[in-house]
Amino acid sequence: MNIDRFVQQLPDTDPTETQEWLDSLDQLIEVEGKTRARYLLSRMLMRAREQQVGIPATINTPYVNTIPTEEQAWFPGDDVLEKRIRRFIRWNAAVMVVRANHAAEGIGGHLSTFASSAALYEVGFNHFFRGKDDGTPGDHIFFQGHAAPGIYARAFIERRLSESQLDHFRLEAAGGGLSSYPHPRLMPEFWEFPTVSMGLGPLNSVHLARFNRYLQNRHIDDTTGSRIWAFLGDGEMDEPEALAGIGLAAREGLDNLTWVINTNLQRLDGPVRGNGKIIQELEAMFRGAGWNVIKVIWGSAWDELLARDLDGVLVNQMNTTLDGEYQKFAVEDGAYIREHFFGPDLRLRKMVEHLTDDQLRKLPRGGHDYHKIYAAYRAAVDHEGYPTVILAKTVKGWTLGPDVEARNATHQIKKLTGRQLIGLRDRLHLESEIPDEVLTEDQEPPYFRPAIDSPEFQYLMERRRSLGGSVPVRSKTIHRGIELPGAEPFAEFDEGSGTQSFSTTMAFTRLLRNLARHETFGSRVVPIIPDEGRTFGMDGLFKELRIYAPFGQRYVPVDAGLMLSYEEATDGQILEEGITEAGAVASWTAAATAYATRGVPMVPFYTFYSMFGFQRVGDFLWAAADARARGFLMGATAGRTTLFGEGLQHQDGHSLLLASTVPSCEAYDPAFAYELAAIIEHGIERMYGTDGEDVYYYLTIYNENYPQPPKPDGVGTGIVDGLYKWVPAPEGFDRRATVLFSGTAHSAARSAQGELAEHYGVGVELWSATSYKRLREEALSTERWNRLHPGEPEKTPLVTRLLSEANGPYVAVTDYMKAVPDQISRWVPGRYVSLGTDGYGRSDTRQGLREFFETDTGHVVVAVLSELAADGVVDKAAVKDAIARFGIDPEVGDPRTR
């Protein structure tokens, strides 16, 4: 709140007294100066707070370290050894990138991100990050993607990675290489959290911290021993997702979460806030949200100067210097710093008279100061009630020499010349480890690994042992196994619903309830909804499963007396996320990877508006696939015409296409409740059975009500394989065709079958195509096998085998784009055409929309006849007749462009 406007609205009950206070302030400023005035006002604010006088919070503190020197925690490590270890790691990280770019020109890699954050990581490795060797899941650490070389370099020193692996940084295709960034998909025993797509790591870390609390509060897993650390970039904070979760983290009191923002003031192209101060800006945002904020701006060498800053000129200079200027000071020599930072004010200049230019140049940033970082981490870990963010000021490319440090191009530099390498070697004081004779232009710069019996190695390993072993390690050790639910919860759907009409969404809600009620399996089910429960008819679950609220429900809900009240509880099972698809999918990812991060398999069902799934949070879903997520994504209100009335921004006709781009996503478009049940039953078995596979499931569910048919006999594995014969053609017709339907398009297919038999003497067989993606992928592998095995008996793709049992031509109809069924075109044994909903959605009735998109009965009939005519089986007149019979205007524009 703007304080001026706040004050203006209050009555001044004693103007004379007010004036006296104001006069004394004026006098104070005049006589003792602004610094003293600031001090006294701060003390007054403190006292006001102590006396419970509520006043709007101040959102910024001066540009100095939050923790005063005298309150700094004692550093328990061995300074000398830790510094040496850090130098070895710095060296290897740089050499690894340089060698990679010699081996393969342009292969990339980054030097300067880790160079700026080495101390931030090393304090963590030596003193804080807990490993898993003691049988616990340890800490969960999100490493900044571009710092990966430094993390590999440490693992190399720990002897977890070999020299050959380092030499295969970014050369992964032949196996045994190291991935560019943290990718569990590529290094499943090493990396846990994909972070390199900026902004995803921050939000995922918040929701993981929250999910750990959820597991705790629901008595499923003791998560108190695990801290979530997220190392993030200052540039990264501009991503909208990055700060999206900070309110939640504070609101839910996630003091198990620590963010370390490497504020090196730079991003890729240039300064993050050249004309401002990113640390101050972030401080305000985090304090406003309710976080504990610790600024680590200045290294210890500044302590003495700040202690002498009695009249506040130094702090004032710190406060008013822009980031762009700080970046310049980082590249300039001591004389320039003396002139431009300390120079303008005589009192300042005098303050540093005793320091040489070289000493001035070396006055370090806080983020490179071991002791300051340790104190900040200690304070963060000890802080109760709220999450902590550490804003650690660093220099991008630190120690890499004047051509790299703080240069605008630093992010992209991946090579060092011989001279630069010698400079780095000298800077790191590694003359005896890396002598001149091995640093010649005709050989690769060597790695350095201290011997097993060296004090450095012994120290480093002892530190890790005492903290529970090396990190990062991704583990698949199951600590609390899961019992599968058996066939029971699914069985009722095979019966069909008789004459009663209901939708696949209603069927899903029922199934979800069955699963959640299951005696042993039930507690592992995690229903997740982003404020759409009522839309999907899931509000019935609110009371039964209750909504997770870490501090319980502290009010009487307005609907308390009703059957379906909005019930919240500390051990509530539903994650009701509010309107944040990104947050919801981050929760889903946390749950879907709990089998690995916690060793506790959880079965999340995230139900969302299908339109706001893959297209809205596609990158999160891609990262989840990288993280080897296992779980269910339920795309509700699916279809371009089934969700009628809602129009262009709601009607989803393409999520299945987007889902088809994720290799480990199984995408299904079931038409009937028994299909839905069969797919979920199979999915649970596949993901959570003995050899759990790292796939996840995407299923569309619709809101159109119709009698759910019983499961036909002899379907076999067809539902999960992606295609099966649903009903044979009516008897007695020579002219035959086959219609493939998915989802709600079954209704057009079924009525077209009747029309074609009755009016055109065509017997149509109906097949349900539950997953074109699956059919396509099977066909692609078969095709590939045939290509690579010439001379061996050819294999036939499943889809071809299946459809050869039917009679062509084939017409596919879907409530999704034509490109979805087109995925199998190449393998259909006959003429094939697809009807789908290409174009923008719009508001109308279902029937109106299906006419518009040309997926209704009439268009299926016309398509079948047209294909039969092309085959010469029926006359063209029949097609014309059908066009007229169904009142189709052949001249109306294509819905794709209307």
Ligand SMILES: Cc1ncc(C[n+]2csc(CCOP(=O)(O)OP(=O)(O)O)c2C)c(N)n1
């Ligand atoms: C979503 C996304 N957009 C763009 C990039 C490309 N990119 C990689 S690093 C980087 C700059 C990172 O700056 P910062 O977050 O400040 O990290 P630093 O390396 O400075 O520590 C950019 C733009 C990316 N990885 N992800």
Ligand SMILES: [Mg+2]
């Ligand atoms: Mg940066």
